[in-house]
Amino acid sequence: MLTALGEHADTSGTLKGSFASQSMLAQSRKHGTQNSSPRCPWCLRALVVKYLMPRAASISRDTAETKIELTLNLDGTGQHNIATGVGFFDHMLTLFTRHGLFNLDLQVDGDIHVDFHHTVEDTGIALGQALKQAVGDKKGINRYGHFTLPMEETMVTTAVDLSGRAWYIDKYAFNAPKIGDFDTELVFTFWQAFSANALMNLHHLLHYGNNNHHISEALFKSTARALKMAIANDPRETGVPSSKGVL
Numbered sequence: 001m002l003t004a005l006g007e008h009a010d011t012s013g014t015l016k017g018s019f020a021s022q023s024m025l026a027q028s029r030k031h032g033t034q035n036s037s038p039r040c041p042w043c044l045r046a047l048v049v050k051y052l053m054p055r056a057a058s059i060s061r062d063t064a065e066t067k068i069e070l071t072l073n074l075d076g077t078g079q080h081n082i083a084t085g086v087g088f089f090d091h092m093l094t095l096f097t098r099h100g101l102f103n104l105d106l107q108v109d110g111d112i113h114v115d116f117h118h119t120v121e122d123t124g125i126a127l128g129q130a131l132k133q134a135v136g137d138k139k140g141i142n143r144y145g146h147f148t149l150p151m152e153e154t155m156v157t158t159a160v161d162l163s164g165r166a167w168y169i170d171k172y173a174f175n176a177p178k179i180g181d182f183d184t185e186l187v188f189t190f191w192q193a194f195s196a197n198a199l200m201n202l203h204h205l206l207h208y209g210n211n212n213h214h215i216s217e218a219l220f221k222s223t224a225r226a227l228k229m230a231i232a233n234d235p236r237e238t239g240v241p242s243s244k245g246v247l
């Protein structure tokens, strides 16, 4: 299911992925698509990034509490193969992957007989590490991203800065301790771990909303959309988007 993602996940697969990608590029040239035209160099660059150099990272994390295998491709199509053992969490990460147009392969074997805390927190750590690795030196990207997302009666704004510095703002609250068997406090736990390990500023603001499932869903979806903006290439940006020159 996740072959394209796997092809780019390790060194042995890079060659195979490159051949496949080159033929895709050649095919698009043959058919004379606008993207391969020299009059549109930034489109060509986007194609090269997408097919020849997808920004991807794999994380293996093994502790006494959780075992995690994760591969994240930022230049994906929303493909997901997610099994954390926690149904609600799988649902949130699926939304995140789909709305960010990432590819995410995630297998977690956690101590969910205790509770879901270690599984959720450690997944946040691994996903944050993968984002940091995959985004690389941040040359040519927007760096900042934001999205205001309505979810029926709920409205959430997320703003991100891939600054290399960690900060998490959580301006939201749930009105029940649980969504099904999932502790709502774990939403904070996840994003705190994610932003700390991605070394990013992550701001969540709930404007209004009542339904806890909707509030959580809006947080995950809007974060995905904000990140999609932050990691996208700006065709006029040739360097690292910082006056310091480094992020």
Ligand SMILES: [Mn+2]
Residues within 6 Å of the ligand: 091, 213, 217
């Ligand atoms: Mn839902």
